[in-house]
Amino acid sequence: MRVPSLRLPGRSPEGDPSEDRLVGTARLDRRTKRLCGRLEPGDIAIIDHVDLDRVAADTLVGTGVPVVVNASKSISGRYPNLGPEVLVKAGIVLIDGVGDEIFDRVREGRSVSVDIEAGAIYSGGDLIAEGAVQTAATVSADMEAAKEGLSIQLEAFAANTMEYLKRERDLLLDGVGVPDVKTSFNGRHALIVIRGYNYKEDIDVLRPYIREFKPVLVGVDGGADALLEAGYTPDMIVGDMDSVSDDALRCGAEIVVHAYADGRAPGMERMDKLGVPAIPFPAAATSEDIAMLMADEKGAELICAVGTHVTMVEFLDKGRGGMASTFLTRLRVGGKLVDAKGVSRLYRQDMSISALLLLIVSGLAAMATAVAISTVGRSFVDVIADWWDGLLFQIQRLFS
Incomplete structure (x- = not known):
């Protein structure tokens, strides 16, 4: 081409x-x-x-x-x-x-x-x-x-996973280190958006779900811009702040800056320059992982993920050892985590034919009732009745 x-x-x-x-x-x-x-x-x-x-x-x-x-x-x-x-x-x-x-x-x-x-x-x-x-x-x-190299990569991935578990077991098992935030997750759904695989399509099919459940909207780095592009304002932005726009950072969302495990947070420098308050979150995990861990630790009832990694090839496709944290994070929040595509399949507002016919009949009945009880309506009915009688009379004359 x-x-x-x-x-x-x-x-x-x-x-x-x-x-x-x-x-x-x-x-x-x-x-x-x-x-x-x-x-x-x-x-x-x-x-x-x-x-x-x-x-x-x-x-x-x-x-x-x-x-x-x-x-x-x-x-x-x-x-x-x-x-x-x-x-x-x-x-x-x-x-x-x-x-x-x-x-x-x-x-x-x-x-x-x-x-x-x-x-x-x-x-x-x-x-x-x-x-x-x-x-x-x-x-x-x-x-x-x-494809011949998959077995070697899987072995390396497993080794990285065990190493990460040893380093971050307190965070994974007990939520130690999760900062206090103003955004309330308790008892609510959380929609975590990463600007990854098919994120635009996923957000689009979730519009009825967002409208009804009003989940906490969390943008991970560029995911905040994805929410704004779709017409939504994020409640929280999580990430190292290297791929999110200034406009998104100034939208009023609570900002959580992903820091290195040793406490260094280059993203805080950008926030200071913009004059936007932010909270650091030191962790060796990826930004999407700490967003999920935070939502889980703060009491989210369900976590819906947009643009995240799902399959084995997608995990490896990220191409870095840090993806081991993604695997373990999903084990931690697995009972609450649902991929956006799964939510769109489960949450459908399809109307059956019988329900549609019932709605039409109910509407016609309501119109008939309104016409019958009003003066103008009764006059209109009388006119229609006279017209119908006249039509029947003319038909009878044709065949007499």
Whole structure:
């Protein structure tokens, strides 16, 4: 699939290699999540992301970039990660393994051109990097080969899980370290939104549920912006504050900053600059995990999760040892935790045909009663009756 492109100035004759080049502004960052906040449609995204995960790929697709250049391998072979397939299906050109040197050879905001057939990147007419162009076929082959690494990754995941349990057993078992917050969860449902897998669709199908149950709305980092985009104001925002907008942080929600286990909280510096009060929560878990643990510890009756990890591949796709906390958190709050898709299936306001017919008959009966007891209604009925009698008389004359 060929993506829309801007051609180089002075278009070359048909067959010239520059015919297959795209031109755009280079935006580069070693942290994909941080880069996505700066990308504009038409930019060339340059990342350094081993085993590109699906959440990062979905975010890149949403920015409208036509090309993603990865200094590392998008599929290393450790496990079948989902990100490259997302990019290729969206029609984005993915050029893999161009090497770390590209970060020294390209400056932010510089115009670059990309040969989408050869996987070559040019700046000022000079070749600065080359890589492998990923296609649906190559991604499929790499994914199949990567399945062989699943057993090793599962063993590492299990080891990380045990290590995390030893470090954070007091938090997991007894809720030690959960800060006091003003937001009341006791006896209420909590809707925790992470800007992850299919979060927009999940929020949309949950609108009737939100309207009736009025759950506590918790946005995890960018999940706060997801709630605002959907027309809701979060009651609480939890996270390290690296992917949430200033507008969301100023919306009036209570802010809980995820800090490192040793107490360091870089996100508190941002809150101080904005002049927004915040509460630190030191923990080795992920931000989505501490949001769930907090809701559970503060007495939430049910926890509905949007955009979180559910399957084994999704756990591994996150690509870091910290996901061990996610597994254990789900064991802790499992009795209360429901995925958004499950809530949407259970909570349906479908009306049966018999109920619909009963509603129509009741409405007609109410109208008939109103007409019968009013003066104007009785006059109208008399007029209709005279008209009907006249019609019957005319019909009888035709056949007499």
